[in-house]
Amino acid sequence: DIQMTQSPASLSASLEEIVTITCQASQDIGNWLAWYQQKPGKSPQLLIYGATSLADGVPSRFSGSRSGTQYSLKISRLQVEDPGIYYCLQGYSAPWTFGGGTKLELK
Amino acid sequence: EVQLVESGGGLVQPGRSLKLSCAASGFTFSNYYMAWVRQAPKKGLEWVATISTSGSRTYYPDSVKGRFTISRDNAKSSLYLQMNSLKSEDTATYYCARVMAYYFDYWGQGVMVTVSS
Numbered sequence: 168d169i170q171m172t173q174s175p176a177s178l179s180a181s182l183e184e185i186v187t188i189t190c191q192a193s194q195d196i197g198n199w200l201a202w203y204q205q206k207p208g209k210s211p212q213l214l215i216y217g218a219t220s221l222a223d224g225v226p227s228r229f230s231g232s233r234s235g236t237q238y239s240l241k242i243s244r245l246q247v248e249d250p251g252i253y254y255c256l257q258g259y260s261a262p263w264t265f266g267g268g269t270k271l272e273l274k
Numbered sequence: 275e276v277q278l279v280e281s282g283g284g285l286v287q288p289g290r291s292l293k294l295s296c297a298a299s300g301f302t303f304s305n306y307y308m309a310w311v312r313q314a315p316k317k318g319l320e321w322v323a324t325i326s327t328s329g330s331r332t333y334y335p336d337s338v339k340g341r342f343t344i345s346r347d348n349a350k351s352s353l354y355l356q357m358n359s360l361k362s363e364d365t366a367t368y369y370c371a372r373v374m375a376y377y378f379d380y381w382g383q384g385v386m387v388t389v390s391s
Contacts (some may be wrong), residue, residue, distance in 0.1 A: 201377035203319075210369055210381040211319065222379070254319055258376025262335035263321040 169193050169257050173266030179274045186242040188269045190255035195236060199259035202231055202240045206251040214253075215240060247273065276300040278370045278382035285388045286360055296353040296370030296382055303351035307373035310344060310355050311381070312366035320366075323355060324373060338364075360389045 170193040180186050190200070198218040203211035213222040215231035218238055228243040242249055250273050255266040282294040294310070310322040323344035324333040332344050343356040353370055365388050371378035 199376045210384055211378075212381075213377065213379050216374070216377050216379075256319075256377055261324075261333050263324075263376075265319040265321070268318045 168262055169196060169260060169264055171255055171257055171264050171266040173255055173269055175269060176267065177270040177272070179272045180245050181274045182247065183244045186245050186249075186271065188240045188253050188255075188271075190238045190240075190266045192236040192238070192257060196257045196259035198233065199257060200231075200233070200238050201256045201258065202229075203254045203256065204249075204251050205254065211254065245273070276372065276380045278372065278380060280368065280370050280382045280385035283368065283385035283387045285390065287391050288361060288389055290360055291356070291358045292360060292387060293357070294355040294368055294370075294385060294387070296355075298351045298353065298370075298372075301372070303346075304348040308344075308346060308353045309371045309373050309378060310353075311369045311371050311378065312364075313369070313384075314363075314366040317366075322368070325353070357387070360387075362389050365389045 172191040174189055200218045202215040204214055205211040214225050214229050218233045219231045230241045232239045250271050253269045257264055277299045279297045286292045307324055307326055309324040312320050312322050322338055323342055325344045325346055329346050341359045345354045367384040367386050369384045370382040372380040
């Protein structure tokens with residue numbers, strides 16, 4: 168199985184700050200990666216697919232990048248509505264696996 | 275507007291069975307693979323099952339293979355998850371999700387399943 172190691176597990180950041188979350192894949196998964204945001208009591212919402220493509224309706228302050236088998240989600244200027252738990256997902260091969268999640272809070 | 279509405283959750287004893295349903299609307303259901311994803315309380319996300327457009331192909335992780343069965347009724351735009359031989363570790367919120375190639379683009383609101391005596 169492909170392991171997705173997500174870091175950090177939690178972080179606290181201030182409004183307008185730049186935030187970066189990473190996922191390290193245990194093997195090559197190409198661009199078969201997506202990012203999700205989950206708020207308390209809600210279902211996950213798609214942010215990024217194809218490692219770098221922004222999903223419909225997602226603010227442009229969110230962006231995704233890839234360097235080898237390391238994938239990053241960047242929030243360019245943290246807003247009050249951005250706290251939640253963020254997950255990466257690899258869909259390269261079954262079983263599809265998620266990262267462990269990053270809990271983002273406002274400082 | 276894409277809508278996925280799960281139902282059928284509840285409290286069930288270990289070793290018993292439960293069947294979840296997901297009613298889809300707002301898109302041509304028969305054109306999409308569909309999936310179930312679960313989330314144990316205060317834990318992360320785990321993919322549970324995927325089914326092809328016709329239902330002829332199904333995929334499961336080892337954790338549920340042989341116990342869970344995903345199925346669909348395209349005429350009713352409905353997705354199902356039959357869960358047998360339930361264990362305490364199956365306790366989770368179960369989400370129905372639409373598959374877009376290699377990721378899930380729309381999710382339902384989730385349904386809670388609690389396995390306990």
